[in-house]
Amino acid sequence: MKEFYNIKIIINKELSSIRLDKILSKKLNKISRTQIKILILNGNVKKNKEIFTDPSYIVRESDEFDISIIKNKQTNYKPEKINLDIVYEDDDVIVINKQAGIVTHPAPGNETGTLVQALIHHSTNKLSTVNGINRPGIVHRLDKETSGLMVIAKNDFTHVKLAEQFKMHSITRKYNTLVWGVPKNQKIEGYIERNKINRKKMSFNKKGFGKFSKTNLILKKSFGNASLIECILHTGRTHQVRLHLTSINSPIIGDKLYGKSKINQFGKNKEYFNKFLILKNFPRQALHASHLGFFHPSLNKNLKFNSNIPEDISNLMNMLVKY
Numbered sequence: 434m435k436e437f438y439n440i441k442i443i444i445n446k447e448l449s450s451i452r453l454d455k456i457l458s459k460k461l462n463k464i465s466r467t468q469i470k471i472l473i474l475n476g477n478v479k480k481n482k483e484i485f486t487d488p489s490y491i492v493r494e495s496d497e498f499d500i501s502i503i504k505n506k507q508t509n510y511k512p513e514k515i516n517l518d519i520v521y522e523d524d525d526v527i528v529i530n531k532q533a534g535i536v537t538h539p540a541p542g543n544e545t546g547t548l549v550q551a552l553i554h555h556s557t558n559k560l561s562t563v564n565g566i567n568r569p570g571i572v573h574r575l576d577k578e579t580s581g582l583m584v585i586a587k588n589d590f591t592h593v594k595l596a597e598q599f600k601m602h603s604i605t606r607k608y609n610t611l612v613w614g615v616p617k618n619q620k621i622e623g624y625i626e627r628n629k630i631n632r633k634k635m636s637f638n639k640k641g642f643g644k645f646s647k648t649n650l651i652l653k654k655s656f657g658n659a660s661l662i663e664c665i666l667h668t669g670r671t672h673q674v675r676l677h678l679t680s681i682n683s684p685i686i687g688d689k690l691y692g693k694s695k696i697n698q699f700g701k702n703k704e705y706f707n708k709f710l711i712l713k714n715f716p717r718q719a720l721h722a723s724h725l726g727f728f729h730p731s732l733n734k735n736l737k738f739n740s741n742i743p744e745d746i747s748n749l750m751n752m753l754v755k756y
Contacts, residue, residue, distance in 0.1 A: 437501040444496040453478075454488040457500065464502070467589040468563050474600045477501045486600075509566060510539055512554030513546065519555075520582065520738050525731050526595075527552070527570070527585040530740050533717050537574040537583075539567060552585060560585065561592035573599055573669065578687070580743050581608070581722025594730035599669060605726035608664040608674050609742050611719035611749065612683040613692070613699050613712070615655045616662065621677040622647045625670040634690060637676040646670045648677045656753040658705040659686060659712055663723075674720060686712050686719040686749075707756045711749070719746050 442460055454473060458466040472478060473488045479499040480490075518530040529548075536543040539550075552560060552570055560570030563586070570585040572595045586592035598604050626643025628634040636643075647667035654661040660683070664674050675691050678684055684692020700709035726737040742750075 437503055440500045440502065442498045442500070444492045444494055444498075446494050448492065449494040449496075450491055452488070453485075453490040453492055453498075456492055457498070461500070461502075465562070465589070467593045470593055471563055471596055472500065472502065474596060510550055510553060512558070513550035514554050515546065515548075515551035517551050517555055520740070521736070523732075525587055525591040526729065527556070527587065528725065528736075528738050529583050529585065531575055531580055531583050531722075533578050533580040533743070533745070536577045538571050543577075548583075556587065560587055561589050563589050563592040563596070572596055575722060576672070576718070576720075578717040579720045579722065581720075582725035582738055582740050583722070584725060584727060591730055595727060598727055602668055603728070604669070605724065605737070606666040606669065606722065607724035608666070609653075609721045609723045609746075610662050610664060610674065610678070611686040611712075611715075611746060612660055612662050612678050613686065613696055614658065614683040615660045616650060616652065616678075616681055616683040618651055619681070620647065620649050621680065623677075623680070625673060625676060635670075635672045635676055637680050644668075644670055646673050646677070648674060650678075654750075656708065656750070658699045658702060658708055659753060661750065675718070687715040688718040688720075708753055711752050711756065715749055717745075719749065721746060 440461065448456055454466055454469050457469045461469065470488045474486055476484045476486060477500060478485050481497050518532065519527060520530050521528040531548065536547045539547050549569060549571065562569060564571055570587065572584060572586050572592055575581060575583055584595060586595055623637050623639050623646060624641055624643040625635050625637055625646050628636045645668060649665040651663040652660055653663055666673065675685055675688055679692040682695055684695055696713065700706060721742055723740050726735060729736050
């Protein structure tokens with residue numbers, strides 16, 4: 434669980450009529466202006482007790498700002514020679530096809546063998562510093578068992594511009610996934626918040642608690658008791674696809690955190706029992722980030738990347754056809 438420390442700043446006459454990000458970078462001199470901008474965009478700044486996300490706001494006398502800053506235990510991680518599937522690279526970004534089983538960044542229990550160590554080795558540490566030395570270059574993340582496309586920032590300017598796109602949901606993202614059941618084409622909307630009992634989980638609700646989320650589902654192929662689904666993300670919340678699919682009684686094959694209690698019903702049909710056993714033993718969540726599109730801030734053009742379904746999920750689908 435992340436720990437924060439809080440700083441309060443009250444604007445006096447001398448400080449008024451200056452941009453908010455400039456004021457905060459002056460007051461918080463150990464944090465760069467680009468990092469300040471990320472803090473504001475991520476909702477870590479409150480103006481007069483309400484979350485405020487406009488870095489260019491011209492402050493006024495008597496404005497009161499509360500800033501929540503993550504306490505980072507800074508560690509100099511060593512480069513590790515880990516194979517990377519690089520789809521695209523230039524002076525500003527790296528687009529990788531992450532393999533399943535690799536953690537995005539170091540955390541308790543996963544201090545080595547992560548994507549961060551692989552990126553440090555590959556780039557000779559020429560990565561953005563916006564998120565500190567614990568997460569160099571990391572703009573967004575994929576779960577350990579999720580495979581697929583990620584964009585990495587090689588400098589702070591690019592990192593901030595990409596983070597703004599994620600914040601505005603202008604990044605285009607699609608996932609391919611194998612799920613239990615045969616859900617229809619539909620749109621799922623609701624709110625996602627941290628689970629109050631298990632802090633490793635998130636919770637989905639329709640009551641407005643947490644952050645709004647939206648996913649479109651397209652049925653690509655049915656296998657009787659399972660389906661290949663394309664998920665088009667309109668927002669990018671933590672565990673969004675996994676929660677949305679569980680909410681319609683079609684949890685992702687191999688998802689050990691969500692929907693385990695729902696899968697036994699799919700083994701009751703004798704016609705599909707062999708398929709049920711095959712699916713139940715799949716070792717990871719069958720989720721793949723298959724499409725990523727973003728505006729490149731230096732090239733001034735949109736880039737789009739696609740990644741084929743990985744071999745383990747493809748082999749699983751072939752077995753479902755066979756049986």
